[in-house]
Structures are given as structure tokens and as C-alpha cells.
Amino acid sequence: MSPTTSSTTRSADDSVPDQPSTKRQKTAESASSKFHDGLLEDSSREEIRKAFMESKPYLHCKIDKLMNDDLLRRVRKEIFENLHFTVKETDIYKVHQTGDLANLDGLPKDELERLSSLFELRNAIYSPEFRDFISSVTDSGPLSGTKTDMSINSYNEGCHLLNHDDVIGTRRVSYILYLTDPEDRWNPENGGALELYPVVEKGTPANEPTVIIPPQWNQFVMFTVQPGHSFHSVEEVVPEGKPRLSISGWFHIPQPGEPGYQEGREAGESKSSLEQLQEVKRICKIAKFAHYSSEEVEDDALTQETIESLSSWMNPHYLDIKILKQMADRFYDESAVQCKEILSKELFAKIQAVTAKMDHDQFKEDKIAAHGTGVGEGWATYGPPHRLRYMTLAEDQSEAGEAAKLFANLKAKFESDAFRQWLAVVAQLKPQGYRGQARRFRPGHDYTLATTNTRGQAVLDVTFCLATTPSVKASELWESGECGGYECYMAPHDEEEDPATYKAADEEGALLTMTPGCNELSLVLRDEGVMRFVKYVSARAPGSRWDVAFEYDLPEEEEEEENDS
Structure with missing residues (x-):
């Protein structure tokens, strides 16, 4: 979904599932209020799950409104006022990116106050309640609450991300939350669409995508990371002065000590796109x-x-x-x-x-x-x-x-x-x-x-x-x-x-x-x-x-x- 960021394992009282408690219940209620009304309810969950399971070319879904609109607007304002973007460019991508948002925990109090809404958003996305929602919709099994993997990306004029499958380490579900201008609906002619590719055989994507998803404000797209199947790209953004802003990252499989952890599935089990490219047997x-x-x-x-x-x-x-x-x-x-x-x-x-x-x-x-x-x-x-x-x-x-x-x-x-x-x-x-x-x-x-x-x-x-x-x-x-x-x-x-x-x-x-x-x-x-x-x-x-x-x-x-x- 985006150029690689360094994921961080963090400790938080509400990150790892434990025995039910009053504190847990309050945390869940608090997390629910951060999302769009009714999103996490059973009827919405089933509707999204059905769309996910029937999707092509591989398991994915698009949620038109994910977050509380007021919260997301505050997040967007904080990003432009307080964060610095670094241009990253290689043969596979060009993008403006922040550091790993897991590092928000270590910020001094005064800096964290300036990013309080962003901190609130990140904790909501990795909350037990939302992880349970993602797990049930995607049928992905338990997801880690200690390993967060999340960054902010600004695709400005000329930025792009070429075809890859996101397979690195313990990634289980990829996601992207769009923060484009809420007052100016994104025109598909501006580029920046997420493109999904079918495979002609495992490990070999077709030359052209079959699903193209233009970005829109508060839109959330996710898919299961599937080695040799989940090939996707981000179309180049063409207009000047109209950034395609998004928050993207991954949910990981449980880490050691977490419920659902399975020994032998640690990071490094799956090979990255680069490693696959360097294998002679995988060359076209x-x-x-x-x-x-x-x-x-x-x-x-x-x-x-x-x-x-x-x-x-x-x-x-x-x-x-x-x-x-x-x-x-x-x-x-x-x-x-x-x-x-x-x-x-x-x-x-x-x-x-x-x-x-x-x-x-x-x-x-x-x-x-x-x-x-x-x-x-x-x-x-x-x-x-x-x-x-x-x-x-x-x-x-x-x-x-x-x-x-x-x-x-x-x-x-x-x-x-x-x-x-x-x-x-x-x-x-x-x-x-x-x-x-x-x-x-x-x-x-x-x-x-x-x-x-x-x-x-x-x-x-x-x-x-x-x-x-x-x-x-x-x-x-x-x-x-x-x-x-x-x-x-x-x-x-x-x-x-x-x-x-x-x-x-x-x-x-x-x-x-x-x-x-x-x-x-x-x-x-x-x-x-x-x-x-x-x-x-x-x-x-x-x-x-x-x-x-x-x-x-x-x-x-x-x-x-x-x-x-």
C-alpha cells in the first residue's frame, strides 16, 4: 500500500486482549465513538464482510466513511501544521512520507499535544475493538495489538507506487485511509487511484489492473496480504498543488506473548518483492x-x-x-x-x-x-x-x-x-x-x-x-x-x-x-x-x-x- 516503514512493537494497557474489565469496556466505548456512526455494528459488519468475501481479483473491500468526520478533519489540520514529510524515491516509488506513527508514544508531552487528534486516531485504529472488526470482516484470525505499522503519505505531483504484493514479514492485512481535501472531491483524472491486479498464475500478476479505486475523503480500503496474489499499485498523481494525502499501514499476525501467536510465523518467513525479484526462478x-x-x-x-x-x-x-x-x-x-x-x-x-x-x-x-x-x-x-x-x-x-x-x-x-x-x-x-x-x-x-x-x-x-x-x-x-x-x-x-x-x-x-x-x-x-x-x-x-x-x-x-x- 505504501513504501515500507519500520514497524514498532509497543506496550499499552489496551493493546493486548485480556480478561474483560470495566476499563476494557470504557476503552471499547471510547474507540467506537471515533468511527463513523454504526460502522462497527453487526449489520454493518456483515454487509462489509459479504462484500469482502465476494470481491475480485482478490479479497478486498472499500468503506466509504470510516472515521468520525470531525476527528479526521482535526487530524488533517494537525498533519499540515506540525509534521514534516521526507521525499523518498527509488525505482519502485516516489512519495513524501512521515516516520512511523508508532513512535508517537515516545514524543515529549508538548509535541504530543500538538498531535493529540492523530494520536487518538492511531489508537482507535489499533484498538481491540477495531482489530476485532477487521479480523471478523476479513476472516484473518487474531491480529497483533503490540505491533503497529503506520505512516502518513503525501502523493504530490509525479508521485507513484509501482506493482508489488506487500509481502514482508508478518503483515496480514494492508489498509489505507484517505485524507484528501474534504471540501474538494477528488477527480479520477488527477490519478492517485489504487489499482488491483489479477494473477495469471501464483506469483505472476496480469499486465493491467481489473479494479481501480480513486481516492476520496474518509474512504478506507483494505485487503488481505496474500503471497503471490495481492498485487497492487498506486497510479501517479498528476496535478500540481493537489496532494493525495493518506494514512496507510498493516495489521500484523500476533507476536510472541499475544493470544493467537503461532511459533514459526515470525518476521522473515515471507519474502519481500525485492527478494522475489532477485530470485532467478521468479524472473519473467x-x-x-x-x-x-x-x-x-x-x-x-x-x-x-x-x-x-x-x-x-x-x-x-x-x-x-x-x-x-x-x-x-x-x-x-x-x-x-x-x-x-x-x-x-x-x-x-x-x-x-x-x-x-x-x-x-x-x-x-x-x-x-x-x-x-x-x-x-x-x-x-x-x-x-x-x-x-x-x-x-x-x-x-x-x-x-x-x-x-x-x-x-x-x-x-x-x-x-x-x-x-x-x-x-x-x-x-x-x-x-x-x-x-x-x-x-x-x-x-x-x-x-x-x-x-x-x-x-x-x-x-x-x-x-x-x-x-x-x-x-x-x-x-x-x-x-x-x-x-x-x-x-x-x-x-x-x-x-x-x-x-x-x-x-x-x-x-x-x-x-x-x-x-x-x-x-x-x-x-x-x-x-x-x-x-x-x-x-x-x-x-x-x-x-x-x-x-x-x-x-x-x-x-x-x-x-x-x-x-
Whole structure:
């Protein structure tokens, strides 16, 4: 439901179920008054339970009015007046977030007084009465009263949360309480909707959601955390100055010492989305390397036949042996090199015109286009979205449009023996095989999450990028990175790091970040263990990030001689 927060186990007299007492009865009565009239009564409970049990694509429900309206308005006022939000951004999300609200217990008296309504709300949500309500509605069994897991999230312009299943540790029920402006009903065109995905098989969500729930004031949404099933995302918020404010968190299974605790179900039993991504067995279908017919390739110069073949589509500047030697020296020093204006003027102009028209017709700036936009004319959605989502060339090209035909032709160039020889000269490496795709990253929809090179040795990444740039302002926007679409290489993660989070692109783990160019080719030698992703392309982007991305298999590395410098 939100980026991970650190849950806290706390002690409170009314947190753990015990023997009935007058104090317990007063506490229950007090908690009931915090919620919307009649919500916790048997008739309401049964109605909500019925909707929950009949829901698709997995068990969830929406409660239109959860809290006492006056209390929630006071909470919203306290949040804006007294709390500080920190921007958090990784490959999977961008959000403004507070710290864990369980830490309210430790605040000095004067600070707690300024957040008294928020404190009241948190205690009501984790009260025995409301936990009993959640347990009976969801049939989830007993829920912990000592482990709270709750934070405030503000999804401002450009904020989003990509597909994941919320499975970490002892989480049992996910929830979100919306605090959008009570005087200004949220327009679904503003984005920010919660999207629920069916699964095509356990652990693999469908490419598009089947349930979309726009946020509204005092609305409460919850679902059972189900490994391999509870996949969801939060749509990007597009308008400026209209935050999607919410309180979200989890109810956990009972902890040691609590009624209902079962030994062996402690935190760590379930794997997080990141851990699942890093497992080779859980990666979506990836093509095997196709191998070249010959193992030998020249790496000192281009043959005349190769030059003639490449000159039909490549800028002649990059066929000059002096330029190639300069590029080879740079690649040797930096393990990366970028080539601007790589395509011939004629081919670039043709591709640019076709792609710009498609983007102009299908996407409007600052609007979230419907799921499925762009499908057809030789293009299909590729996933699964808990790992990646973008458009690629469909298997059936019988009705391919001009863009699909141009990119299919360009893709074939990257598979050719001529391009292989060109790579051998530039990188001083001898590719043995290749795999790759033509891709379209649509604004407001597409991305890849961080995946690791698990080949056991380095691979050569080669990517041709053509970001739609209808103006100088558009070029500057891509260059700034503010609308995403950039490609980021990251150092391997420390085993002790929180498995629920990723290193942000601007933190120490970033090895290389390349903003989307127009008619650019990049070569990067990616070592074993290095992670890589294409950042989610924002709805604010001036168009799509179109590219052709290949990996080239390299010969096994020979042991260096002792005296080799």
C-alpha cells in the first residue's frame, strides 16, 4: 500500500486482549465513538464482510466513511501544521512520507499535544475493538495489538507506487485511509487511484489492473496480504498543488506473548518483492541468448563489407577508424561510452516523425492515459508488472504499423554480424551471442524495476534510445530526470539492508545514470551483481521513451597472468 516503514512493537494497557474489565469496556466505548456512526455494528459488519468475501481479483473491500468526520478533519489540520514529510524515491516509488506513527508514544508531552487528534486516531485504529472488526470482516484470525505499522503519505505531483504484493514479514492485512481535501472531491483524472491486479498464475500478476479505486475523503480500503496474489499499485498523481494525502499501514499476525501467536510465523518467513525479484526462478520469461554462427570476429578494424552494411543505417562518423579507436580507448577506461546522432539522418528523420505522431495522438501531457493505450499495430504490452512493463513488438506482425516495421528492421541491425564486428572494435570484446527487444515506455505507465546481472560474468549492454522531444523544453525535461525514463546502474545491495527498499538513484549506490537521449547509443559493460533499471516514465513526460535494448554474451574471462598490468 505504501513504501515500507519500520514497524514498532509497543506496550499499552489496551493493546493486548485480556480478561474483560470495566476499563476494557470504557476503552471499547471510547474507540467506537471515533468511527463513523454504526460502522462497527453487526449489520454493518456483515454487509462489509459479504462484500469482502465476494470481491475480485482478490479479497478486498472499500468503506466509504470510516472515521468520525470531525476527528479526521482535526487530524488533517494537525498533519499540515506540525509534521514534516521526507521525499523518498527509488525505482519502485516516489512519495513524501512521515516516520512511523508508532513512535508517537515516545514524543515529549508538548509535541504530543500538538498531535493529540492523530494520536487518538492511531489508537482507535489499533484498538481491540477495531482489530476485532477487521479480523471478523476479513476472516484473518487474531491480529497483533503490540505491533503497529503506520505512516502518513503525501502523493504530490509525479508521485507513484509501482506493482508489488506487500509481502514482508508478518503483515496480514494492508489498509489505507484517505485524507484528501474534504471540501474538494477528488477527480479520477488527477490519478492517485489504487489499482488491483489479477494473477495469471501464483506469483505472476496480469499486465493491467481489473479494479481501480480513486481516492476520496474518509474512504478506507483494505485487503488481505496474500503471497503471490495481492498485487497492487498506486497510479501517479498528476496535478500540481493537489496532494493525495493518506494514512496507510498493516495489521500484523500476533507476536510472541499475544493470544493467537503461532511459533514459526515470525518476521522473515515471507519474502519481500525485492527478494522475489532477485530470485532467478521468479524472473519473467527472458529469451535465451541467440548465438552467432561464427565464434571468430575481428576487433582491430572494420572490413569493407561491414562498412557497406553499416553505412545503410548508421551515421558515417562512427565508421571512421580514428573515431572508433578514440571510442575504444574511452570504453577501456570507463567501461561505458555514448554515441550521439548514431542513426543516419534519413533513417532518424523517418523514425522520429512516426514516433512523435503516435505519442501526440495517444498521450496528452499531465493526463493518465487508459491502460492498454498503444496496443495494436504490431505492439503488445510486455510484463509482468511486478518486475517490468513496457510495449514491445508483438509476435504477430501481420497488421504492423509503420513504427513497428521500422523498429523491427532496426532490431535486426543489432543482431547482424556487421554490428557484432563494430562492437568488437569499439569495446574490444567479442560477443558470442545476443538477446534484445524493441521497446516503448509510455508516459504514465511503463518502467523496469532493478534486476541483477546473474550471468556469473560481465555482459555488454547496448541500448539505442529515442525519447520523443518535440521541443527544446522537452529535451531539457528529459535531461533533468524529473519525468523519469532514465536508465540507472546500481552497486549490489548490502545483505543487511532493509529488503523492502531499493537504493535511490541519487544515493551512493548509483554507478551510472543515463538520461533519455534522442538518437543516442550507449554501450555499458555490466559486471556480475550490478543492478539496472529504467525509471518509471511520468505522465508529465513529453512523450514515450522508445529504444532498442540488447545484451551481448561475452566469452568466459581468462585468468590474468600475474604480470599483466
